[in-house]
Amino acid sequence: MFLIAENINVMSKTIGPALKERNPKPIQELAKAEVETGVDYLDLNIGPARKAGDELMTWVVNTVQEVTDLPLSLDTTNPVAMEAGLKVHKGRALINSISLARMDEELPLAKKYDAYMIGLLWGREGMPRDANERGMIAAELMYKADEICIPNEDIWFDPIVTPAVNVDTNQVKPCLEFMDMLQDIAPGCKSTVGLSNISNGTPTHLRPYLNRTYLMMLMKYGLYSAIVDAFDSELIKIARGERSEIVKLVHRMM
Template sequence: MLIIGEKLSIIAKRVREAMFSRDKGPIQEIATRQWKEGSGMIDANIGPAEDGGEELMQWMVTTIQEVVPLPVCLDTTNAKALEAGLQVHNNEWGKPLINSTSNDPERFPILELAAKYNSQVIGLTVGKGGLPADAEERAAIAAEIMARAMEYGVPLEDIYLDPLVLQIATSQDHALKVIDAIKMFQEMNDPPMKTVVGLSNISNGCPKALRPILNKYYFIMLMNAGLTAAIADAHEMAGAMQEKKLIDDVLAGKKIDDAQKMAEITKTLDVIMGKTLYAHSYLEM
């Protein structure tokens, strides 16, 4: 499993301030920490970056790769910023990953960049017309993205299909649909298509104490479904791996010794699988 470290995002205040003041310290510190914690790639999310995006992405890529021997996931909707970042990316540490193309015509040119710079690219299975309703719709969009990638000369092994994780607090039924989509995506090619999720969106909007619990257990379920990569907190996912055996035991219907843990896992899996209705206090019920 490839963990793409999620922490260098413009949404985080400390990161945003460092980006704007071009302060390498915090960026390199966070990148190094994520690498040590087990990330195999670092996400650099600079947002839409309409002004000065090109220079910012180049600065991010070089700043990260100065201290960390990893490829970078270039995360922005600004195609020019992507291209600028790809130009300076050090492929010695692995191929870069573009985040992302989709079935929206405005995002098609991203595939040209992937072909031109020999980059991997995430194919987010959404179209222009809103969110996919179920796993089947995600797979149908995936097929279109795959066909288009071939047209543009991007090999399918360089595509990571992303089913789009939605918030469990408002779109509970999608938690299981995303897991189903991960399974379906793999069947769409031989060798299986690679898959990726933006994991922590599952717990977006949930109480703070609940977030790591949902992230971890959802991660294990996705992993069991064959997920290739996750944009996630590497530290949290290392914790998930330690608990994997317990979670797998509960999934297999076994009882585990720690009753409190057993309740936490059972209740969370029930929420993810849609067997109980989500509420912020579901663990207390």
């Protein structure tokens, strides 16, 4: 499984100020620590970055690339900032993410810079209600990508994991159901999730257990990659196949 480290995030109490002040030290130290955990990509989440987003993304990509050769996942809803990051990225980047609302602007960027892309299954009316709506959104994104010759194998669909504690809008089961149907509706396309979203709102000491359990559930349906807390060593072991006994137990209970 491909693992994308989530920890360089504008919402972080240390990374947020470092981004604002253009202070490379905390970012580079965290990037090096993430690399040591054995992840495959580093996500750089700068948020909407409405003001000088292009300059910020350029700076943070260059800052991280000074200390690692790992490929980067560029995480912003600002298309101008996204392209700025893609311009200076060495190797093959991952665009995180492209939704229906931004596909006309950002699909051409994936093609132009030969980047992988995360297709975010957020509909025009918001959160999809079930697996079928996710499938419809995935199909539309896939067809639009195909029109400009982006191969299915370069598309990683994110079905949108939401907190398990939100009973009224719980999407745990629909995400699993979408995973089960993915290869039927989008052959060759891959999958990813923002795993830590599942445990938002739960007590801090319980979050790792919920994250690990849901990861194992998703693995039953062939999850290709996940955006994770790089410093949850037990989760990393599960993703790398080092805890097969407990994974099999969870799968038997599903």
